[in-house]
Amino acid sequence: MKWLWPALRSLFAVVVAFFICQLHLDYIESFFYDSRMAYTPGKTLSNRVSLVMVDAKTVEALGGTPKFGLHAEALRQIQALKPFAVVYVSNLKAIEGSATEKSEFASETSKNPRFYHVVDDLEMKGESGKLRLPAPLENIPLSSGPKTADSKILAKDGVTRRMLVNYQDQFMLHPHLAGEINTEVRTLDSIQGLVDLYDSKQVYMRFQKPGSFPRLRFEDVVQGKLDPNLIKDRIVLVGDDLQISHEDYVYTPFSRSDNFVTRTEMHANMFETMIENSGLRKMPFWLTLLLTGLISILTVHVVLLLKPLKGILILGSTAFGFALVSYLLFWIFDVWIDLSHPFLAIFLCYYFFIPYRLIVENRKSWEYFQKNKLLTEVEELKTNFIGMMSHDLKTPLARIHGMTEIIVKDTNPLTSPQREALDMIKQSTEDLTKFITTILNYAKIESQGVVLHLQSQDLNEILKEVVRKNEFLARVKHIQFVLELEPLFSIPVDPNLMKQVFSNLIENAVKYSPEDSKILISSDEKDGKVIIQVADQGMGIPEDDLGHIFMKFFRSRNAKFSSVKGSGLGLYLTRYFVELHNGQIFVESSPGQGSTFTVELPIKTN
Ligand code: ADP
Numbered sequence: 250m251k252w253l254w255p256a257l258r259s260l261f262a263v264v265v266a267f268f269i270c271q272l273h274l275d276y277i278e279s280f281f282y283d284s285r286m287a288y289t290p291g292k293t294l295s296n297r298v299s300l301v302m303v304d305a306k307t308v309e310a311l312g313g314t315p316k317f318g319l320h321a322e323a324l325r326q327i328q329a330l331k332p333f334a335v336v337y338v339s340n341l342k343a344i345e346g347s348a349t350e351k352s353e354f355a356s357e358t359s360k361n362p363r364f365y366h367v368v369d370d371l372e373m374k375g376e377s378g379k380l381r382l383p384a385p386l387e388n389i390p391l392s393s394g395p396k397t398a399d400s401k402i403l404a405k406d407g408v409t410r411r412m413l414v415n416y417q418d419q420f421m422l423h424p425h426l427a428g429e430i431n432t433e434v435r436t437l438d439s440i441q442g443l444v445d446l447y448d449s450k451q452v453y454m455r456f457q458k459p460g461s462f463p464r465l466r467f468e469d470v471v472q473g474k475l476d477p478n479l480i481k482d483r484i485v486l487v488g489d490d491l492q493i494s495h496e497d498y499v500y501t502p503f504s505r506s507d508n509f510v511t512r513t514e515m516h517a518n519m520f521e522t523m524i525e526n527s528g529l530r531k532m533p534f535w536l537t538l539l540l541t542g543l544i545s546i547l548t549v550h551v552v553l554l555l556k557p558l559k560g561i562l563i564l565g566s567t568a569f570g571f572a573l574v575s576y577l578l579f580w581i582f583d584v585w586i587d588l589s590h591p592f593l594a595i596f597l598c599y600y601f602f603i604p605y606r607l608i609v610e611n612r613k614s615w616e617y618f619q620k621n622k623l624l625t626e627v628e629e630l631k632t633n634f635i636g637m638m639s640h641d642l643k644t645p646l647a648r649i650h651g652m653t654e655i656i657v658k659d660t661n662p663l664t665s666p667q668r669e670a671l672d673m674i675k676q677s678t679e680d681l682t683k684f685i686t687t688i689l690n691y692a693k694i695e696s697q698g699v700v701l702h703l704q705s706q707d708l709n710e711i712l713k714e715v716v717r718k719n720e721f722l723a724r725v726k727h728i729q730f731v732l733e734l735e736p737l738f739s740i741p742v743d744p745n746l747m748k749q750v751f752s753n754l755i756e757n758a759v760k761y762s763p764e765d766s767k768i769l770i771s772s773d774e775k776d777g778k779v780i781i782q783v784a785d786q787g788m789g790i791p792e793d794d795l796g797h798i799f800m801k802f803f804r805s806r807n808a809k810f811s812s813v814k815g816s817g818l819g820l821y822l823t824r825y826f827v828e829l830h831n832g833q834i835f836v837e838s839s840p841g842q843g844s845t846f847t848v849e850l851p852i853k854t855n
Pocket residue numbers: 753757758761785787788789790798803804805806807808809814815816817818819820821844
């Protein structure tokens with residue numbers, strides 16, 4: 250059932266993802282959408298669109314807003330340079346002028362089969378002729394080109410992001426004209442990023458940075474001061490930038506709150522999107538669902554299984570990587586990945602599961618605490634028990650030892666088997682006493698620690714005494730002690746503890762050495778330290794065990810399998826005592842060759 254929890258977690262994540270995907274997150278998504286639009290480098294322009302603008306300076310230069318007479322003149326100048334098409338965005342109904350001027354303008358427009366006037370109104374099927382201007386302008390073809398800030402999908406904030414391509418099976422002006430430049434947009438099937446909305450087909454436009462299209466001044470055009478390259482074969486849009494009428498401006502992804510873009514520039518963007526066929530391709534819903542699901546599963550697992558910092562780093566880099574990929578896809582392949590749902594999924598899954606994780610962690614640490622408490626209590630009991638028992642054993646042992654001595658020293662002759670038996674009893678009691686002393690020391694360290702009783706001592710003297718005590722043991726195994734003791738300064742040490750340190754090392758050397766070998770015991774002073782070494786030619790210690798031999802109750806593999814007895818406490822106590830003196834102990838050893846233990850003690854203790 251190991252898979253059950255991960256499976257349940259994943260299922261939960263998928264359910265959360267599913268519900269998140271049902272939410273309309275237009276506000277968040279439009280923010281991500283606009284940032285991508287605004288921060289991607291602009292696409293190279295088709296160079297087929299130009300603007301002729303009437304602005305405040307034009308009014309100043311011409312002594313008033315241009316009337317139909319001037320418009321007719323401007324149109325003449327433009328049309329003389331063979332534009333691909335002329336599209337009037339300025340509201341022709343609002344332009345003033347005498348009947349003659351109007352007729353003059355109308356006749357100028359009739360000379361160009363590709364002259365259009367775009368209006369915001371939509372002509373439905375069966376309504377043809379609705380969008381007609383009054384005479385004498387009645388023959389000017391009117392085309393609808395409404396802005397799409399229709400308060401609906403991704404446009405609630407009044408920002409224009411979409412354009413109409415086809416309404417009730419009729420193509421709008423933009424794809425119609427662009428289709429003559431780029432044949433791809435003549436058929437609906439090959440228009441990139443087409444979406445069905447209500448009764449229409451629409452496209453999310455690729456906006457250029459404001460000011461990207463070449464802009465000519467109306468007054469310059471009237472005076473014939475215009476660059477022919479900016480007119481020839483181009484769609485020339487004539488519009489207003491008078492900053493008077495709200496109608497003339499729109500919000501775009503580049504200008505969400507201030508800095509409106511003119512309606513004329515919006516139309517330029519519509520033409521450009523169609524000419525380049527660069528409408529944005531929205532990711533299908535199932536892919537959004539899949540990505541949100543995967544991200545939710547990842548978040549849930551990261552929150553529940555990883556350490557918090559690592560989790561945040563992984564989630565942060567996933568979110569960042571995801572945003573980066575979506576940015577690149579947007580820029581290079583015109584693909585628009587939904588970011589709001591996956592990001593919301595990360596956020597919700599994270600905050601939903603953090604409390605759960607905290608509860609689990611809390612329970613774990615409580616259990617751990619309880620277990621630890623129990624273990625400490627057991628450990629204390631064990632130490633106390635060992636201490637008590639060893640202490641109680643010491644007295645009868647001392648008695649046996651004493652009695653044996655009395656019998657040995659008795660003048661009555663003993664038979665040789667009796668003497669041998671007595672020797673054995675004496676030796677065993679000594680061994681047992683030593684063992685119990687070790688255990689008692691251990692119990693003391695564990696319960697209350699050891700207090701140092703420092704005296705100024707020549708360590709060589711202690712060494713010689715320990716060697717002397719072990720000589721009998723060494724002789725039995727024909728082991729020879731070689732002493733190389735340099736004269737030493739006396740240093741403050743606890744003589745009892747030092748005796749135990751050296752005894753442990755020298756006894757071990759004897760215990761773990763074969764017969765007829767040598768043990769070198771040396772002392773020296775170097776770099777403000779007294780250095781004592783005990784080197785044997787014994788069985789050595791396997792490399793894997795070297796790091797553990799100073800741990801309590803540890804015995805190396807080869808020692809365990811040999812006949813040599815031991816508690817595994819000697820070196821633990823040795824290191825403890827050496828460190829109490831601010832010293833250090835090291836070992837070097839190679840199996841079969843021997844071991845060298847080095848004790849370093851500072852000459853000055855502080
Ligand atoms: P023990 O009572 O088992 O000797 P110690 O704590 O004194 O316990 O030593 C721990 C272990 O270190 C020993 O069991 C043995 O495996 C290894 N050891 C210690 N001294 C030597 C040595 N001189 N030569 C080989 N192994 C040694």
